[in-house]
């Protein structure tokens with residue numbers, strides 16, 4: 227039985243004071259959630275968020291990390307630095323990082339391996355563009371991202387995958403529950419091919435892309451969908467309705 231996991235990706239929103247205010251709003255509202263709950267504020271909000279989430283049911287995640295420990299990587303943050311402030315999850319290979327910051331499948335793989343070695347739970351993202359979907363390339367894209375991004379992983383069952391079709395992100399256009407489930411099935415089949423069916427059955431796969439309080443329930447009812455990675459709807463009080471789908 228896979229425990230549902232609902233994560234909020236706050237993206238580049240909420241400065242440290244706004245992070246504190248949103249944590250104050252959300253922590254009590256999500257306290258009785260049955261799902262695993264994760265908030266991912268900006269790097270600058272992490273320390274505050276970790277302090278505030280202590281003794282709560284909420285885990286704190288970063289939105290990215292570098293795979294090296296330290297050194298001449300101007301502007302980057304290492305996994306070790308995340309661990310030092312008490313972060314326990316990290317989003318890796320979000321489509322915005324891939325598209326806007328040229329992140330490759332190889333970098334995603336290095337980051338996932340490094341995160342696991344530090345005890346961080348990586349939320350590894352994949353998903354196709356509208357053009358790829360319309361030209362029948364969606365499955366090939368997702369399979370390739372997973373084959374390259376998830377190779378050489380010691381314990382795949384600790385990894386969380388987020389399938390986020392790029393055309394559904396921030397557009398209000400959610401994938402249908404059947405489309406989302408089918409694509410999460412492609413992810414699971416790829417993991418089964420790499421690590422065996424038993425391990426694949428233990429991996430939690432989230433859907434992301436315009437998830438809101440009105441559509442979360444039907445998505446979560448699908449057999450391959452074990453959670454949600456939520457953007458815009460994660461920085462409002464109504465995120466509590468999503469985690470309590």
Ligand code: 13P
Pocket residue numbers: 235320390394395396397398434435436437455456457458459
């Ligand atoms: P939206 O929920 O705003 O569509 O964003 C999804 C996302 O990118 C989460 O990582």
